[in-house]
Amino acid sequence: MLESKEPLSERKSKLSAAIKKANKDSRLGLILYIIPGFPSLQGYCEMKEILDHKIFVTILETTFPVWDGFATANETIIGAHRIAWQEVQGTRMKTLLTTKKPNFAVLYRRTIESLGITGIRDHYKGIIDAATLEWDDPDPMNYAAPLQQAGIEYVPPVYPSMTLSQIKEAVGQTQQDGLFYLSCSPMTGGAMDDLSSIQKCAGLVKKLKPLSTIAAGMGLKGTADIKRLAVVEEIDAVVIGTSFLQALQKGLSDAQKFIAEIEPALYRSFIPIP
Numbered sequence: 001m002l003e004s005k006e007p008l009s010e011r012k013s014k015l016s017a018a019i020k021k022a023n024k025d026s027r028l029g030l031i032l033y034i035i036p037g038f039p040s041l042q043g044y045c046e047m048k049e050i051l052d053h054k055i056f057v058t059i060l061e062t063t064f065p066v067w068d069g070f071a072t073a074n075e076t077i078i079g080a081h082r083i084a085w086q087e088v089q090g091t092r093m094k095t096l097l098t099t100k101k102p103n104f105a106v107l108y109r110r111t112i113e114s115l116g117i118t119g120i121r122d123h124y125k126g127i128i129d130a131a132t133l134e135w136d137d138p139d140p141m142n143y144a145a146p147l148q149q150a151g152i153e154y155v156p157p158v159y160p161s162m163t164l165s166q167i168k169e170a171v172g173q174t175q176q177d178g179l180f181y182l183s184c185s186p187m188t189g190g191a192m193d194d195l196s197s198i199q200k201c202a203g204l205v206k207k208l209k210p211l212s213t214i215a216a217g218m219g220l221k222g223t224a225d226i227k228r229l230a231v232v233e234e235i236d237a238v239v240i241g242t243s244f245l246q247a248l249q250k251g252l253s254d255a256q257k258f259i260a261e262i263e264p265a266l267y268r269s270f271i272p273i274p
Helices: 014-024 041-052 075-087 093-097 109-115 117-124 141-149 164-171 195-208 223-230 242-250 252-266
Strands: 029-033 059-063 103-107 130-133 179-183 213-217 237-240
Touching (some): 014 179, 014 213, 041 059, 041 252, 075 242, 130 141, 164 195, 179 195, 195 223, 223 252, 242 252
Parallel strands (some): 029 059, 103 130, 179 213, 213 237
């Protein structure tokens, strides 16, 4: 295994670079959650190809399908994972996880139990650009550090209920221009926290790490939520998971219609929703 010789403080974030490119066009970055094998193996491959060619789709959030071991997932995501898990049996995950766009993988407890953090590091270096943990771990660097040694970015989660000391700890876990995942709800697909608490959390992260980027997810359902968050200057990108998977389950045409409907909301030239 080849280790990255560049100090963490000097590394450049591939994910943040992609988001900042979208921001230069007065557009929020858009991150969509896809699960290899969902809604079917063929459907996933076709959707991935479509998204890889959508200019306004900035990053693909991906994962290793699991059957159980969920911490914050709702029934839509759990169901999608179980369909995907059956679909990908005997298929090379490297092929499924390879994307033309930058990506980051959500790692579930079951993934690490099955593959091991060093197994993920050694076998998927160059395939996944970054990773984050699906659960709130008391010492995430046990998982993040081995990935970072191989040049795989770690995306620290932050959320409004964090104390200042917890946020300070999180900002020390990635490079100067790293990406942070701001959870706007305690559970995927749940109700969003109030905007003022989300803004306060994002502001603290940017104050402590000005070159970083922040992607807000968990609880975003569509256009209205994107417009709500777009007024928060510190937020650079949005993540859509559950709602996109629900559209994708209906079919590729429904998924394409869904992302076409949210595209205009990514531009910061609209009248804000209070």
